[in-house]
Amino acid sequence: MQKWGMVIDLDRCAGCQTCTVACRTENNVPFCGDGNAWKGRAIFWNKVITVRIESHGSQREGEPSASPGTNNHAGPRLRFLPMPCMHCERPPCVLVCPVRATTKSVDGIVMQVPSRCIGCRLCQASCPYSRRYFNWQEVDYPGTLKEAVNPDVSIRTLGVIEKCTLCVHRLQKAREQARDENREIREDEYVPACVEACPAKARTFGDLNNPDHAVAKLARSPRAFRLLEELGTFPQVSYLHESTWKSESRKSVGAEDEEEIDG
Amino acid sequence: MGDRDISVYLRPLLRTTWKAYALLAVALAGACWYFYGAFIYQFFHGHRVTGQGTHGAMWGTIVANIVQLIGVSHVGIAISATVRILQLKRYQQLARIAEFVTLVSLTAAVCNIAGDVGRPDRFLYNVVMHGNFTAPFVWSATVITNYLVGSCVYLYLAMRRDIYLCSRVLTRRRWLYRALALGYSDTPEERENLERTVWWCAVIILPIMVSVHSVYGWVFGLQPGRPGWFNPFQAPYFVLGAIVTGFSGVVAVVAIIRRIYRWEQFFPNRLFKGLGVFLGFVTLLYLYFLFSEVLTGLYASPEAERGVFHDLLFGRFSWIAWTATVGGMIVPFWVLFVQGANPKIQSMKIVVVGAVPIFFAMWGWRYLITVPSFFHPHIPYKLAEYSPTLFDWSLVLATYCFAIFFYTALVKLLPILELPEHFVPARPVRPPRIRLATMRGLGFFKRATISFTLASGIGLIAYGIHSRFDVLTPAPAIWISGIVCLWTIPLQVCLIPGFPSRRHMLAHRARQEPALLRPPRPLVTAVGLAERSSSPAIESWVDRHQRAHRGIRRRARMRVWA
């Protein structure tokens, strides 16, 4: 069985929020409007958050490291952290859900079943990453706007929790095709919308159980870390630390050796 | 002369003033708003009408209110059971008032929970049919059902004799009391049976009471994702909090009832003094718990957790925390301590003045348990301020309206004081004439049903727990029905006639029951006092009562069965 996982390279991430929109359009995530946004009710299965790193260098574990001395700005620095659901191996939300509306599927996806959910928001409270969203109001797609709804994903009603599903409908489609052709799922056949859309190619997605897959390799790389590892949730989404400028591999050159570089 | 006159005891049932009707009307309006607002308005508009938000407080005043109400609900049964087990006669009349408080606040709490979830239509069905064994919420559903059913059974059984007497004394709503008495006829066997059952119920219900609030503590305490909640201390802390809240609530309720019905003789200042001393003691204990929790929090290593407690003491919530702690705990404790320590002071007012702020302070601390934690997530999200909307506050208020309505209705429908044993029906209704063989059969039947119920109850619970991960089995429904099954045992013990007693056999053999064959007299005179006290001065109601009690039991028996 696969264990789907993702690696997000924070060095590549530009903080452009393409993943957010890709996710919203793919999964029929509603917008909440100005009346609700300021109350913190906007739904983002995939949110890019801004981490402020104070200049004196105190930083929390799990945050991208600042490279001191490379930025002459005396104040704090900002870093951008794209946050999908972490799909923990030991998810606290699954433990506390009173109605089994959220489950850990056999292939490692923490699923939310909105049609089962009673909206008690316990999972939301228990998620250390705050990656669950409650529908504080009925979805509102005025006029023709609802035509753009993706028919592969249900529209959640009011009063239920929703969250990132790693675009499980794409997995179903790919799996069905693969089974029909009597083979395993190919590596590139199933990627979530955010991974597909990421313009800076910061996200790598695949089977963590397949040691040859890029995602498994990256997840073991020395740059890799996982958020809030001390809580023991074992997220299946890992991050790669930001690097600093390195120019040593090609030695500094004048105009003369330019041909050498090109060759 | 109050204790001699049954009308003193049944004052609420005999006369209802316009004030009571007005109170009922206002409270009913509030209760209606609660049910409209929480279940209809909120159901169709979503929880956006509240002040809660995902990146903000996802739980707010309503959850604080739930915790508070569940806390209040504990103490009723606690007092009642303690009084019964420890035979604290002085506090005996407190028992039912407190039991009613339990029933009312527990119902209100359940309503609040149902209103707070996003989809109340699915709530009951899904939790019961698809409950997840590992979820504290399911445990809480289990224990709250258990507690609600148990306290109803306990309350009913403890009240059964009084209801029976009501059905004999009162002309109004006689059908109700007769229905509720369920065939009770205050024969000594019945009474003995009842008392024994009730005693056992009290023994059983005490740990259940502890479990409910522990489980509510775990609803918070088993969430690693929330700084400030994930804490082994949570369960005892919640239980103690419940005792403090409940006691302060009960003190207020008793004071109001004493004032309205002029029952100074049943609830003398001395009794309040005792309550005050106990409340002061638990408040001090709670302060100690609080101090120890906050201290740990302030030294906590996870930054987010430290942030919560810092915010609590010095940040945006500090005004609530400090007002609640100083104004609602330290000062009231001092008041209660002084009144307890000073033998000259015996005043209901002082105790109430001490207790009421504690109630509100506890509400404040519930809010502080719930909300600040959301403002220090592990991941630095941008957060929205939580400002409870008018709707939130109206729901909180309306909950208490509902509680007041419910409570007043109970007071007006059921005997709120225990009728002392010296009240006996002069002419008991004729017990059914059942043939001895039938009686024997019933005896076997009773044993069979009880053991069957016991077996099936335990079996159901075991099966429910055994099949907890089976998707096709509604495991919580099974174990909850097992629990409900078990709670029918005390009912069966009391309701189903058992083997005929020796006395019955004798009577049967004699084939004549002269006293019972006589036609009943008019009801008002059907109940009389078995004995008139020789000493008119009321110095100690309790002493006299106890003396009378011993005499009555003996003489009454003689009179009826002579």
Added chain:
Amino acid sequence: MSKWKMHRREFLTATGGAIALTTAGCKALERGYPERYSVEKPPVPGCEGWEQGEERFIRTACLQCPGGCGIVVRVVEGRAVSIRANPDYPTNQGSLCPKGLNGLQVLYDPDRIRGPLKRIGARGEGKWAQISWDEATSMIAGNLRELRSAGKSQTVAVLGGRYRGHMRDLFRRFLTAYGSPNEISNESLCAVGTEVAHYLSQGVRDRLGYDWDKTRYVLVFGAGFIESLLPVARMLRVFGHLRQGIPGERIKIVQIEPRYGVSAARADEWVQVKPGMDGILALGFAHVIIRDGLYDKKFIDDHTMGFEGWTDASGNRHIGFKDLVLERYSPQEVARIASVPQESIERVAHEFATHRPAVAISGRCAAAHTNGLYNCLAIDALNALVGSIDTPGGVLVQRYPSFAPWPAPEIDGIAMRGGGQPRIDLATEDAPPFAESQINKLAAQLEKGVPYPLNAIFFYYTNPLFSAPAVERLYSVLMKVPLLVSFSPFMDDTTNVADLVLPDHTYLERWQLDVPPASIGYPVFSIRQPVVEPLHSTRSTGEALIQIARAIGGSVGRSFPSDELDMIKHMVRGVQEGGRGSTQEADFDEYWKKLLAAGGWWDGPYSFGDWKRVLATPSNRYEFYCTRLDEKLKEIAQERWPEQSDAAARDALLAQLGVNARGDEVCLPHYEPVRLGAVDAAVPFVLTSYKTMTHAEGRGGNQPHLQEMFSVQFDLCWEPWVEIHPEDAASLGVANGDLVWLGSSLGRIKVKVLLHDGTCRGVINMPFEYGHTAYGRWAAMRGQNINRVFGTDEDRLVGAVARFDIRVSISKA
């Protein structure tokens, strides 16, 4: 038996029944829950040809910004349900930005105009009558025919914004045939200074492309490297590549900008510079590079002009760039003026020169100043110094596909006479030498009524009543124009006051050629094709224009074929006949089909070394000394002051242009102080603006997804704010979230304060895209428009609005 048994049975059944019924009721309630939306939907127009569940992936081009990336639209049963990137399209190569992905909210906007409208109330009142296309066309045509026969054909103007592909040519053709010179674009609102700088130094009036794959050092002056360099999706892909795409190396990006934004945060180094000081900082870098001999001597010798001092044909000695820089722009001096640490200047300059190929990019923040052109020239000079012109990893000059030109339009006497009139926006005494179009002058010209008043204005893909400087003034003069026609599919600020609305298709419903802006160097174009049937009774503006022309009749009508698509195909035939590029096919129908399937045509890779094309200056070299500027100044000076001597006329002209330098320095990159006026305690702040990622050039206001994530940096949305440095705020006594009045000489607006320690002291930043008076339910009346207070001065050489050069005051509201 007695009564009690009855009671008991009743009690038990009642309890059991109540429990059972409540459970059943809950379940029934849940099943019958009124859900508002279903994913199964009634059929849409045009889904007849679709089988149940059928999905198609249609390739077309994005138009959420002028980037023109290739997209693939997933259409299910006639409904567009998602947009993805076209993996083959060479500019974005499978990347897409959030705006592009959100295109369906443009297509399916509920507030789109559903058919031609005629105003029936007062202007701006919002009362409209639905009319038919024929009515609308004949009304306009009648009006235009009248004007034309009255000899007032030049009084018709077209205000165009996001022209794509053939649209600008089509409008120009219309105006040429009709007889008006007034095709006014909004380029003067953008970074036209950078383009003119490229024109003067390299001879190409265009943006430049960059060969990012091999670049090793990036110096960004005032451009949002991530947020706003076009095409954004390509820049995002490049960003990822520069960071981790090259094994063993990570490219350094230095952001030079007054404000700490997303680009600055994601760059390796942020150099804070005061607004308008980019030029002198670049010259400071140049000083270090020249002083330390780090420049590319070979390139300087072979391909540049004016680096060293030189003597012209008439024997005059001219100062060289090298001497000027060494003399005037020492790091100490630059550090003093620009308040940038000297250490930073030295270090960055060294890094820049030693990590070649390195490129320096100039952008809006450097260009939108009164000294914008010189800023950009100085920044361009850095590229020349390190030899990054037309070299792998350096600056590329874009080539374009060779479309077949349309046959010339028929021009009769009226058209000849009308077309020969001066343009209304450039018919000023102080017209900037290098301006091609100046929408910002329109208001003043209309107010004065010189050289002639306008009788009709067409608005195509532009919204000047939102985006032009001094909007209130423009509004009052537009109110006096007898006929305003808007082609916008949305009821935006300008359309709201129009007399006639001829709604265009959105970009997902129409045929259009699309040529992306300069980026990859080699020629590329795509064909925007309809992915769904038009939702409403809208009509492609090209089509509408052709219909209007044909209704006017005569030579105007004869200048147009019957069909817009034919015109497009005609153009594409030119490329087909070239026989090059990604799609080659002899049969045109096949070719067309293949083009549509591929989503475009491109002819890579870029070929280097074509110096004649790349350095198209008079000297065929990179000109540090801009001879074209020199000549142009000479020409204009003689024209305006014919009675004076050359030198005196030139000085008079320079004074008029607001250039402080004199002599050779004028034509060399140099530091020209910003024209901001004296420091005034009443207006202590300088107002600047910036773009965010979700900012679709002022057109994203009606897209709720984009609005809800407007600023990732502050997580703010739906409402504008103004960023103030905390210390400035403290001195003003304002706190986070306070409402303040932001006042300039033009007016004042009310806005919320946000403390941001990444702004310059004395500078405040405000995002735009807020303050629409119309534009649908999500955009209208949300905050106030920054253009009501924004700078209206201009870079008098190129005519670009120097928006950032205005002093403003802040006072508590």
Added chain:
Amino acid sequence: MMRRKILWVCWCGIIGAMGVPCRGAGTAQPIPFNHKIHTVDNEFPCDTCHRYVFEKPFAGLPPTDLCIQCHEDDITTNPAAAPHIQTIRRHAKEGTEIPWVRLYVLPKTVYYSHRRHAKIAGLECSVCHGDIGRSETPPARPIARTLDMDHCIKCHVERKAEYDCSRCHR
């Protein structure tokens, strides 16, 4: 007593009324299609008319074109069927689709795939649809019984198939 009984009846009525919307109103097919003649007598496999059953998530309802392929000629001998054949021909002539009414309607949150069940798992249609293939008249109302989730799960458990929530619910 009477009063309470009345209340009780009202309560039952309310509950019953709540249940009504989920049952669906009676539906009448435009043509009383006789499955038996087609599948039993003529031995057409199901996917003749329900064309997508092996390829797509939905089985598909027969388009007019498909019906008319056979019914262009007078192949029916039953005179009672004649008016319905005329209906088909009329639709074919007008180029419209026969407005078949779907009998099996899944909840909106369920994503079921016929292909996965009929092709990949190789289940017989009758496993879920019962004897509808032998029926002579279409049922009058939507069939909800077999679409209960418990039914699905039971079958999955019996056949040792996965019953992960994510497989059907999204």
